[in-house]
Amino acid sequence: MNKLDFDQEELPVRSMLDLLLEMGEERAIANSRAKWERNGMGNLLLGQLQARFGTPPEQIADRIRAADTETLQRWSLRLLTAATIDDVLAD
Numbered sequence: 800m801n802k803l804d805f806d807q808e809e810l811p812v813r814s815m816l817d818l819l820l821e822m823g824e825e826r827a828i829a830n831s832r833a834k835w836e837r838n839g840m841g842n843l844l845l846g847q848l849q850a851r852f853g854t855p856p857e858q859i860a861d862r863i864r865a866a867d868t869e870t871l872q873r874w875s876l877r878l879l880t881a882a883t884i885d886d887v888l889a890d
Contacts, residue, residue: 833868840871844878852884859884 841863848855848863855863863871874887881887 837866837868837871838864840868840875841866844871844875847875847878848884848887851878855884859888862888 845855845860845863848859863874866874877887877889
């Protein structure tokens with residue numbers, strides 16, 4: 800066998816480019832997962848607000864869509880005892 804003939808499986812070292820690409824893919828997957836979770840939480844909160852108080856005004860829906868996960872969790876808990884939408888979203 801010629802020294803230039805080799806199988807990929809015989810190469811023990813991965814290229815730096817391969818490692819960087821894999822890290823980038825993992826980061827993209829994590830970011831997508833976080834965005835999906837945040838969107839799901841926001842949609843659930845909007846549905847719950849609608850069921851309890853009627854359709855929320857568009858500026859409130861926009862605020863919910865722009866919120867981070869921690870804020871959405873806080874608002875979701877407040878929904879359990881709030882008398883108004885404003886009570887839910889109070890900071």
